[in-house]
Amino acid sequence: VPSLPQHDTAKYWFMAVSILGASISPYLFMFYSSGAIEDQWDKSYLGTNRAIAGLGMSFGGTISVGVLVVAALVLGAHGVTEVDDYNQLPLMLIPIFGFWGFVLFVASLAIACFGAALEVALQQAYLVAQGFGWNWGEDLKPRDDPGFSLVYTLTLFLAAVPIALGLDPLKLTIFSMALTAASLPLTVVPFLFLLNDDRYVGEHRNGVVSNAAVIFVIALGFVLAVVSIPLQIFGGT
Secondary structure, eight states: OOOOOSSOHHHHHHHHHHHHHHHSOTHHHHHHHHHHHHTTOOGGGHHHHHHHHHHHHHHHHHHHHHHHHHHHHHHHHTTOOOOOSGGGGGGGTHHHHTHHHHHHHHHHHHHHHHHHHHHHHHHHHHHHHHHHTOOOOTTSOTTTSHHHHHHHHHHHHHHHHHHHTTOOHHHHHHHHHHHHHHHHHHHHHHHHHHTTOHHHHGGGOOOHHHHHHHHHHHHHHHHHHHHHHHHHHHHOO
């Protein structure tokens, strides 16, 4: 039966904050909108994108909840009460799939990390190139957008430096999620104004329900930003 933790309360709440922060990732705004411009989407894509956003978030959320439930059931049954290393995670699948459970976990982790690394690197390249007015686009050749390509390449290289220096990947992941939570208000507040600006979105401006949803996200982001730093200090792993 789900219940509030009776010990290490700060750590549990820090993990909750980190998970929520990772679920509402600011970089996706830039990544997705830049892709829309690059692929020349128009109004005819609105319905498709609503479906993609709704189904995608629902699918991702369901998978995330499923992972948490399986981890609690399987790891708890094997006496694992605290996960502090990636080496413990394959234990979720090994009792059922044996050796292939380990292979499945490694493949899943590799695919997820590879995809996330490419997305974040592209977002950083979009951000810098658009900010400085450079040519940009993932379909262009490097000689046509040298600044964009350079930032993309350097981002991938710099992202590997902390791991090469021996930092714990799990702690680094959790810390980065806390930073994401802290940055949410800076990302979401401008969007609230843009989504209600007739000059920018015309007839597609937000309605009451949409505004309420955005305000909720802003409030959630503010709370996450306020609590993530002290929770990192008192409850971070």
